[in-house]
Structures are given as C-alpha cells and as structure tokens.
Amino acid sequence: MTAAIVVDGLAKVYRKSWSREAVHALRGISLTVEPGEAFGFVGPNGAGKSTTIKIIMGLLRPTDGHVLIFGESAVLPCARRGVGYVPESPYLQDCLTPMEILEMGLALHRVEVGDRRAHCMEWLDRMALGHVATKALRTFSKGMVQRVALAQALCIKPRLLVLDEPLSGLDPIGRRAVVDTLAEYKRGGGTLFFSSHVLHDVERLADRFGLVHEGRLRAVRSPAELTGEEDLVLVRTFGEIPVAGMREDFPGRWIGEVCSAELWEHLARLRESGHALIEVRQTLSLESAFLKAVERQ
Numbered sequence: 097m098t099a100a101i102v103v104d105g106l107a108k109v110y111r112k113s114w115s116r117e118a119v120h121a122l123r124g125i126s127l128t129v130e131p132g133e134a135f136g137f138v139g140p141n142g143a144g145k146s147t148t149i150k151i152i153m154g155l156l157r158p159t160d161g162h163v164l165i166f167g168e169s170a171v172l173p174c175a176r177r178g179v180g181y182v183p184e185s186p187y188l189q190d191c192l193t194p195m196e197i198l199e200m201g202l203a204l205h206r207v208e209v210g211d212r213r214a215h216c217m218e219w220l221d222r223m224a225l226g227h228v229a230t231k232a233l234r235t236f237s238k239g240m241v242q243r244v245a246l247a248q249a250l251c252i253k254p255r256l257l258v259l260d261e262p263l264s265g266l267d268p269i270g271r272r273a274v275v276d277t278l279a280e281y282k283r284g285g286g287t288l289f290f291s292s293h294v295l296h297d298v299e300r301l302a303d304r305f306g307l308v309h310e311g312r313l314r315a316v317r318s319p320a321e322l323t324g325e326e327d328l329v330l331v332r333t334f335g336e337i338p339v340a341g342m343r344e345d346f347p348g349r350w351i352g353e354v355c356s357a358e359l360w361e362h363l364a365r366l367r368e369s370g371h372a373l374i375e376v377r378q379t380l381s382l383e384s385a386f387l388k389a390v391e392r393q
C-alpha cells in the first residue's frame with residue numbers, strides 16, 4: 097500500500113538576507129505515515145515542526161531531501177488535492193463568512209456533495225459556529241477563526257489531515273470538541289499528521305509520536321511503548337514546606353512525578369507536610385519520554 101506521507105532526509109537552512117547567519121531548522125528528518133494512521137509530531141518551540149509541515153504542504157522548498165504524499169511529490173499541486181491543512185495561525189480573509197470559506201474549500205478541492213450548504217452547515221454546527229455561519233470573520237475571536245479553519249479542512253472529506261498545533265488558541269471546551277472530532281475522523285479511517293507541544297492534550301489522538309528536537313527526530317514511539325517505559329503519576333499541590341520528589345512550580349504550588357507503586361506513600365508525606373492536593377493524574381509520560389530521548393543524545 098502507498099504510504100500517506102514519506103518524509104525522506106529533510107533538511108532546511110534558513111538564511112537571513114541581511115546577514116550571513118544560517119539557521120539549521122531541519123537536520124535530516126525521515127519518517128513514514130501509513131494510511132489510516134494518526135502521527136503526532138511533538139517537540140518544544142523552535143524544534144522544526146512548522147518547517148516540516150510547510151514542506152509537506154509544498155509551501156516551502158527543503159534545502160535537501162523530499163516529501164511524497166500518497167506517492168506524489170509534495171511540490172506538485174495535485175498531491176495536495178483532498179489534503180485538509182490548518183496552519184499554526186490560519187489567515188482567512190476577514191470579509192468572508194464561514195459559509196463562504198467552507199464552500200470555497202469544496203470548490204478548490206473539487207469535492208462533490210449533494211447539498212453544498214447543508215454539508216457546510218453540518219460542519220459549522222459541529223464546530224459550534226452554526227449561529228455565525230453568515231457573519232463576516234472580522235468580528236471573530238482567534239479561537240473562532242481556528243475552528244472555521246478546522247471546519248474547512250474537515251468538510252472537504254480529506255484523505256489526509258495536516259494540522260499545525262490544532263489546539264492552539266482554543267479554550268478547554270473548544271479543545272475537547274476538536275479532539276473529539278479528530279478522534280472520530282481517525283475512527284472512520286482518516287489519516288492524520290499533527291504537531292503539538294501540549295502533549296497531554298493530544299495523547300489520545302496519535303498511534304505514534306515522533307519526538308523532534310533541534311531539527312532532528314529523536315525517537316518515534318507508540319503510546320503503548322511509552323506507558324511500558326514509565327508508570328508515572330503526576331501530583332500537583334499547594335503547600336509551604338518542600339517535600340522530597342516535589343519541585344516548586346510557582347510560589348506555594350508544587351509539582352512532581354512519582355511511580356504509581358510509591359503514590360500512597362508520597363501522598364501521606366504530602367499530607368504530613370500540610371500540602372493540599374490540586375491534581376493527581378496518570379500520565380502517559382510523553383513529556384518525560386521526550387526529555388529522556390533528548391538527554392540520551
């Protein structure tokens with residue numbers, strides 16, 4: 097079967113025109129995403145996520161390497177037909193309405209649907225935008241614009257969705273709605289490639305995670321491999337006295353990760369020291385897996 101995305105030996109050097117300084121944003125990234133797979137591309141700010149995504153979408157030329165989308169070179173416009181894309185900060189014409197933007201998406205991707213407006217309305221409703229379907233975007237908040245862009249990407253019945261930080265700018269309710277919609281797209285056999293630096297938001301979406309740092313892919317893991325590697329519980333508290341295993345996050349607020357086997361003992365120590373619990377939750381420890389992968393290299 098043809099892979100949905102093949103990224104082969106991607107390198108990108110940005111050169112600033114006013115100086116000879118070069119930024120090595122990508123230093124040889126290779127990965128493959130299979131049809132029906134959800135691949136999370138995670139890493140800290142400046143790791144090279146957006147650069148990779150722009151090259152996949154044919155918006156930037158790599159310095160070296162190449163990308164194939166369903167077997168066709170990403171530089172060919174036909175490779176991007178049926179590919180839903182939402183950039184990190186979507187720029188949509190603010191004189192247009194959400195309905196016009198979705199209809200334009202259908203036309204550009206040459207998607208045939210029975211009743212165009214009803215189809216677009218369905219997606220706008222799912223993104224809680226039905227009530228503003230015919231209002232110009234200029235009055236919309238950042239989160240609303242983000243949801244219009246997501247509705248446009250989804251309404252074209254994409255064979256592949258490429259999303260750069262899909263949850264940025266969304267409030268907790270918007271984040272939940274988008275994660276649920278993407279999970280449903282994935283359950284229906286959709287292929288998804290997304291970037292994020294907010295790991296716990298996206299843990300349940302990806303079949304595999306690529307951990308990227310300083311332009312290099314440091315590790316590729318499935319959630320099962322990550323949970324097998326670690327069995328950690330995140331604990332956050334209010335308190336005045338330092339407790340072993342906890343570090344001060346903000347004045348008077350503490351955070352720590354403990355093995356689940358040691359959790360009760362740790363909670364007892366916190367209680368004795370007068371700490372009040374804010375949160376105790378299982379983590380898939382993507383964050384620590386990421387840090388370890390970086391430390392190892």
Ligand SMILES: Nc1ncnc2c1ncn2[C@@H]1O[C@H](COP(=O)(O)OP(=O)(O)OP(=O)(O)O)[C@@H](O)[C@H]1O
Nearest residue numbers: 110111119121140141142143144145146147148293
């Ligand atoms: N147009 C550009 N010109 C020069 N340097 C750039 C340009 N775009 C990105 N960079 C640099 O390339 C590196 C990778 O940037 P990129 O935007 O791909 O990272 P990212 O992982 O998407 O970060 P973030 O999570 O902050 O969006 C950074 O050092 C960034 O400063």
